Amino acid sequence: MLTIFAVSDSIGETSNQVALAAASQFNEGVEVKRIPYIKTIEDANDVIEAAKEVKSSIVVSTIINVQIREYLTQVGLENNVSVINVLGPILNIASMKLNKVPNYNPGAMWVTDEEYFKRIEAMEFAMQYDDSKDYRGLKNADVVLVGLSRTSKTPLCMYLANKGIKAINIPLMPEVGVPEEIYKVDRKKIFGLTIDPFRLIEIRKKRLDKFHRMPSNVEYASDARVLEEFDFADRIIKRLGCKTIDVTQRAIEDTALIILESIKQKR
Amino acid sequence: MLTIFAVSDSIGETSNQVALAAASQFNEGVEVKRIPYIKTIEDANDVIEAAKEVKSSIVVSTIINVQIREYLTQVGLENNVSVINVLGPILNIASMKLNKVPNYNPGAMWVTDEEYFKRIEAMEFAMQYDDSKDYRGLKNADVVLVGLSRTSKTPLCMYLANKGIKAINIPLMPEVGVPEEIYKVDRKKIFGLTIDPFRLIEIRKKRLDKFHRMPSNVEYASDARVLEEFDFADRIIKRLGCKTIDVTQRAIEDTALIILESIKQKR
Numbered sequence: 001m002l003t004i005f006a007v008s009d010s011i012g013e014t015s016n017q018v019a020l021a022a023a024s025q026f027n028e029g030v031e032v033k034r035i036p037y038i039k040t041i042e043d044a045n046d047v048i049e050a051a052k053e054v055k056s057s058i059v060v061s062t063i064i065n066v067q068i069r070e071y072l073t074q075v076g077l078e079n080n081v082s083v084i085n086v087l088g089p090i091l092n093i094a095s096m097k098l099n100k101v102p103n104y105n106p107g108a109m110w111v112t113d114e115e116y117f118k119r120i121e122a123m124e125f126a127m128q129y130d131d132s133k134d135y136r137g138l139k140n141a142d143v144v145l146v147g148l149s150r151t152s153k154t155p156l157c158m159y160l161a162n163k164g165i166k167a168i169n170i171p172l173m174p175e176v177g178v179p180e181e182i183y184k185v186d187r188k189k190i191f192g193l194t195i196d197p198f199r200l201i202e203i204r205k206k207r208l209d210k211f212h213r214m215p216s217n218v219e220y221a222s223d224a225r226v227l228e229e230f231d232f233a234d235r236i237i238k239r240l241g242c243k244t245i246d247v248t249q250r251a252i253e254d255t256a257l258i259i260l261e262s263i264k265q266k267r
Numbered sequence: 268m269l270t271i272f273a274v275s276d277s278i279g280e281t282s283n284q285v286a287l288a289a290a291s292q293f294n295e296g297v298e299v300k301r302i303p304y305i306k307t308i309e310d311a312n313d314v315i316e317a318a319k320e321v322k323s324s325i326v327v328s329t330i331i332n333v334q335i336r337e338y339l340t341q342v343g344l345e346n347n348v349s350v351i352n353v354l355g356p357i358l359n360i361a362s363m364k365l366n367k368v369p370n371y372n373p374g375a376m377w378v379t380d381e382e383y384f385k386r387i388e389a390m391e392f393a394m395q396y397d398d399s400k401d402y403r404g405l406k407n408a409d410v411v412l413v414g415l416s417r418t419s420k421t422p423l424c425m426y427l428a429n430k431g432i433k434a435i436n437i438p439l440m441p442e443v444g445v446p447e448e449i450y451k452v453d454r455k456k457i458f459g460l461t462i463d464p465f466r467l468i469e470i471r472k473k474r475l476d477k478f479h480r481m482p483s484n485v486e487y488a489s490d491a492r493v494l495e496e497f498d499f500a501d502r503i504i505k506r507l508g509c510k511t512i513d514v515t516q517r518a519i520e521d522t523a524l525i526i527l528e529s530i531k532q533k534r
Contacts, residue, residue: 002361004357004361011521012524013520014284018281018284018353018357019357020376021281021329021376022354022358024375024376025331025354025369025371025372026369026370029365056364056365058357060357062285082364084357084360086285087285087288089351090271090285090286091292093349093351094269094289094290094292094325097325098269098293098296100296102293103293107518107521108291109287109291110518110520110521111291111518116518119422120419120422123421123422126394126425130394154390155387155391158390158428159429162429252387253278253280253377254278257278257279257280257303
């Protein structure tokens with residue numbers, strides 16, 4: 001059993017992400033513990049104590065403050081605890097190349113600046129127009145997602161919102177059709193989410209099981225119904241002339257990246 | 268001007284986060300460029316070419332594949348391009364300590380496993396119950412946020428959802444009151460969001476300006492109205508006996524961490 005301590009003098013989001021990425025390369029036996037706000041010598045000592053208490057450990061640090069960062073490395077060495085500095089080497093090289101001293105300001109990436117408020121606004125936008133009959137958002141959206149039920153439109157909108165992108169989703173349902181307004185949207189902003197039909201049936205069956213399969217809803221996961229929906233989705237996506245993304249076995253982060261790169265190019 | 272290239276053999280989320288954290292320590296002059304899916308020798312050569320084309324550069328790599336990772340470092344050295352491996356050293360030490368070979372599977376952290384579906388579910392939960400008159404979600408929520416309008420309840424719910432936490436928010440409005448169901452919720456799950464009243468008035472005024480200040484809404488940002496709301500919020504939060512968090516000047520990531528740590532302890 002190995003414990004990776006994700007340590008930071010701010011909230012530890014970056015060190016936690018790095019630690020999780022490393023842990024995901026082992027099937028088992030690795031746990032990640034996040035220790036934020038390491039701001040003093042005493043805090044640093046506590047980290048090393050915690051690391052010594054477990055059988056086996058690595059400390060992954062994104063501490064910005066030079067004194068605390070170096071002290072942690074030093075006391076790690078003395079106690080035979082491996083300390084890896086993620087940001088230190090990058091800041092040193094960057095500082096040299098820019099011929100500028102870093103701000104050494106822990107949590108600088110979480111300041112509530114203009115970009116931050118753009119993110120907040122995008123999140124509220126996503127919430128407001130999710131699964132809504134209100135299509136006024138279409139003209140202000142950066143991204144419009146179309147797709148059948150269970151093609152991960154909602155989580156994708158949320159993820160994009162977190163990156164400051166205003167995304168809206170239009171579910172494709174044969175009975176309902178799509179709002180006429182969508183044909184006025186720049187097609188480069190529209191993305192059609194497609195999926196392997198067998199995978200979709202599987203996902204929907206699982207969902208029905210979970211919600212105690214109401215008889216009226218069984219059709220939702222039936223082969224005939226899903227194929228009818230596919231036919232409808234195909235026609236709409238062709239008419240829109242938009243890019244499509246196959247979300248089968250694709251995590252939302254992955255799909256989101258395709259969208260982000262695509263709208264960046266188009267700008 | 269310095270360009271930090273965030274390079275990965277998967278989607279590059281981790282390297283991008285590290286690069287942004289480093290960039291945020293300089294007020295200006297640093298841009299981050301994300302280059303995902305570096306999977307071949309040719310891809311690695313392209314990275315070094317891109318780095319040579321800009322005035323000044325650092326390559327921050329989370330490449331997992333050993334051959335590509337080491338090739339990139341080597342060709343970086345030969346071309347005088349600084350390459351920093353974020354995951355390499357951690358994987359090496361972890362591998363030694365665990366006496367196990369890593370999977371060397373790029374994108375392993377984005378597999379669509381059970382935890383992933385938990386996140387998706389939490390996101391849908393947040394969307395479903397945001398600003399809703401439907402309080403059935405209360406009994407299934409992991410976290411219940413209460414607070415006045417503009418205390419960042421919605422983005423907090425989204426952020427927590429992305430961590431797999433089902434969060435629901437109950438706006439505090441004197442005219443509406445809170446649903447009786449909330450008094451049945453374990454108070455350890457409830458968090459009252461507070462804010463400096465002057466800051467809240469400022470945020471609301473900004474918002475009104477943005478939405479062309481409708482006369483009927485001016486009260487929303489008036490001193491008297493805000494103080495009345497504060498009075499109401501105080502009473503409700505006292506009656507709930509829940510923990511409070513002051514969100515003034517606090518980024519959502521920071522507030523979320525307080526909540527995550529608090530519910531972890533309580534479990």
